[in-house]
Structures are given as C-alpha cells and as structure tokens.
Amino acid sequence: METLKNYLGQIIQQQVSGESWQWLQEKVSNIGNAAQFNLAFAAIPRKVGKNSIKIDEEEIKTVQQLRSGLSIKNWTIDRLCRVWLLMHLDADNQEAYIRTIENLFITADMNEQVALYSALPVLAYPEHWQKRCAEGIRSNIGDVLKAIMCNNPYPAEQLPPAAWNQLVLKAFFTEKPINEIIGLDRRANEELAHILSDYAHERWAAHRTVNPLLWRCVGPFIDEKIFPDIERIAASENKEDQMAAVLVCRQSSYPPAKALLHEHSALQSSAKDSTLSWDAIAQKAGGVQ
C-alpha cells in the first residue's frame, strides 16, 4: 500500500499545479488533526479542480500491479486526490481510524461518496467495510453505484454472498457496464443464477429486453430449470443472445446444453466466430457507459 500511495502521489503531482500540490502536502503533514482533515477532504475539488486525469496504459497497468483489480482509468482528479489523502490516515488506532472515515460517509456529498467507495480497496481493516459497501449498493445515485460496482476489487473480495448477489442484480437493473464488475465469474453462484433467471422471466413477461451478459453468471449452473432459458436465447433472432448461448453452453457441463451447441445451426455459425467472448458481446450489446 505504501508503494501504491507514493505512486498515486506521483501521478497527482503531474496533473495539478505546483501550488495545489503544495497545499496537498500541507494537508498530508497535518493529517492527525481531524477537523483539518475533514475540511481538506471537502475542499479538494476547489484546489485541484474536477477534470478527468490523463493517464496512459502503462500507468494503469502499474496501478493494477500494486493493487490487483484497481483501475483509476476515467477517474477525475478530485476523486484520485481524495482517495490518496485517505491513504495517509493513521490506521494504528483502529477505533479512531474507523470513526473518522465513517463520519465522512454520513456527511458526504455526491462526489465525496464516489471517492469514499472508490477507496474501499485501499482502506485498512477491509472486513470492517462490508456493511458500508452493502449500504452503498442500496444507493440510487448512479455514479455512487458505478464507483462500487465497476473496476472496484473490494466487493468481490469482501462481500458475503447475499450482498454480492444484490450488487450483480442491481448492476443489471441500473444498466451498469457488467463487464467492468471485478470477480464476476469467480463469485458466480447457484443462487444468483436462479435469481437472474427469474429476473429474465420478469423482463420477458413485461416485453422488455434482457441483457445477454446476464447469462454469463448463469452458465455454470444450468440445470433442468434454467435450460429452457438457454434454449430460448439460442433461438433468439438477436445475434448477441445467440453468442451468449454459445458461451454459456461451452461453460456448462449439463449434457443437454452441450448437445444444444451442435443441434442449432445458428449457434454453429456464431461458434465459428473466433472473436467470440463476453467482452465482445458487451461491446455490441451496449450498456457500456
């Protein structure tokens, strides 16, 4: 974490004025004063602005090496500075550390919430933030949800199954870029598969479309209850549905699913497509913001 903190500091230094950098340094050296720290956290956008950071692929990769799964791509400078400032808090006194950060959560404005949830993977006492993270998933503020759901490794590492399933389901409900959820395949589970199948049935009943990426979490758990769904998307006229059906049948060890792959002529042509992948479906199907 120390290395990541220093590396993020370097990135910030490149993007802000000398004056702002000096201001940030002062705030860091004064981090023990709770009132001063709260003011600094609130005042960051006034000092550094709110522009998107400029960052190259190499830097993105380095950040991911230092903290697996963390991506700061598309972050704004105030968000990055706030996360970086939080990393300087003294974590030795667990009670004081947690109190300081919880206090920020309950008085946070919209952008502060985004920064706070973005910081979850770099905070000390990771298991403590499970409930806070689950609470954030209940938010209806789009950017806050995105900060938790997308390119954030914390939820997959820490959330208990029920909260994780809520995250995935809510990501579909609120049309978030599903392919940016870290740990989507690893945290797939049978209960989620059935919840998502039920959700698809509700959508169909309402004559609404179903995001083909939904089946990615269903594939490993195909059984006699879910299999008719797969037959349905295999027979869909929508190309992305067919592509999803191919990928799902490949993932599955359920024999009828394996057989379906060979029976369906439309699926066979999709299956020949060498670029077939969930990311390719995500690109085509949209929902990418």
Add this chain to the structure above:
Amino acid sequence: MCCNQYTPGTDGLSERDLQPVSHLPFFKERIAGMQFFDPHVHMTSRTTDDYQAMADAGIVAIIEPAFWLGQPRTGVASFRDYYSSLIGWERFRASQFGIKHYCTIGLNSREANNEALAEEVMELLPSFIYKEGVVGVGEIGFDDQTAAEEKYYRLQLDLAKEAGLPVQIHTPHRDKKRGTTRSMDIAIEHGLNPYTVIVDHNNEETVQEVLDRGFWAAFTIYPFTKMGNERMVQIVKQYGIERIMINSAADWGISDPLAVPKTAALMKEYGISDEAIRTVTYQNAITAFGQSGQIDEKDFAAVKDIDQSQKFSGNTVLRGGQQPRVDKNSLIIR
C-alpha cells in the same frame, strides 16, 4: 420557508377559482432561449414533473436553502440526514434533469426555538457548510422574533463570516417590516458586508430600506401569501435591477416552481428589456451567491451535457443516469 396557511374561500375568491386550471405553455414562447437561475426553491418537496417543467422552461440552476419541513424535527440525526440529502440525493435528482443544484445550509428560525436541539445542530453545521456546492448559510433569521431565534441567528452570522460565505436571510411573515430592519441591524453589528447578505421575501414595504443599506433584495413570487408577479413588474420598473433578484421559494405549499420564468415572460410583456430581465432572473443571483466561490457557470452546461437517452447499438441506454421523458398525455404507461 414561506407558507402561511391559505384558506380557500377567503380573499374574495369564488368556487371558480378552485377549479383545475388548464395549463397552456403560452408564456414559454416569450422567453424561448432565455436561461434562468432560481436562487430559492425547496426541491425535496417537489416531484420529478416539476424538475422536468423547470428544465423545459429554461431553468438551468437552482439554490435549495435548508428550511423546516412543515413540522419540527425531534433529533439531530434528522438534521444531519436532511443536510446530507441536500448535497447528495437531491443534487443527483436535479442532475437527472440537467439542472445544476446548489444549496445553503443553516438552522431555520422556527426550529431555533428548540434550544437543546439547536445546540446540537450548531455543532453539526461546520461539517456541511464547507462542502462543495454550498453557496451560503441559510435560510436563517426571524420567525416569531424570539430571543432564541436571535441567539442562533447571531451565531450563524459569525459562522458565515468565518467561512467566507454569503448569508440568505428569511424575513418573517408577521411584523415583517420591523423584523427585516432588525435582521439587517444585527448583520451589520456582526461585521458582515451587506453586499454578502441576501435579504429574502421582500415586498413593497421593505425594498427601499434593504437597497438603501446596500443589501441584496430577493423577491419571492408565491401565490396568495407573498409577491404576485404583476406587482414584481412594478417593483422592477420603480426600483430598477441593481441588487434585485427573483425566486419561487416553491415548497410543500401551494406554490409555483415556474415562478421565475413566468415572471420573466410577464416582464417581457410589459416592455422590460431582455438584459434587465436576465439581470434579475439569472445574473444577480449568481453574482451574489457566487461570492462563495462555489458557482461556476461552466457547470450549468456540464450537467446538461448528458443526452436524454441515446440509441446505442439498438439498445436504449441512459447516459449519466439522466431520466427519460414520459409523455404525460399518453394513456399508455410502459
């Protein structure tokens, strides 16, 4: 905070005045292309239909002052959640309609009378007044003009001075003229520059003194209990446009979130120049509350930058969380 109870049947109104009014957006043609800033409107009490209508009428930015919710709160946590909703959820809700949302934070005069609670709220205020998009301390001032109201008004003036924030003063409904004078006397006594103080809910009886003493004079266009917009036109004709601004103070009472654009349309009909209209319905509010350093007109465009709904490879996706339009005249709901 502006509602006196309105009782139908009084003020010489007949049954006819209580019938639903069919709304023709006739006034919109006159103000097409104009932009408005409503510096006083309580959106937590309003529906998404209001947001949509406001955006359609040219309102690009608003200020939501912290006020009382129609009944008193009984614990400090209710205040904390209310303040945090002003900088969180309500700000997001406004952004969905392309409206930039600012707020002022303060302890309102009515609830200042619960002294035990007021003490706790005072401790809470510093956690909120320095937040991004908080453009002043408000709305504060007098209601009953009690000793407790005066105490917390004074304490909050000091807070505003320390934070370098403008003050938004609510003037009382009852004994208004003296209450307004007293509010200004105290502000000056505490060393505030009148140019950083917006005195709200003025009328024909208060405006002269407010302007003479160098304060900003805000007028609330609010049916039955405050200013009507025909009177407002006359005020502008008589007093000009310097340090005058117009707001709706729309809240949970019978009020009109389109009061600012409607008044602009009426001014236009009475031959007031576009530039003068712009000054009192947009620019003056920005100049006054912009002294907080928290208003950037570029942000008005940024929040609008979000398309309503975009076709994306055949799927309709909403960008940035903006809400799709609903045809209110359609029988079918999908």
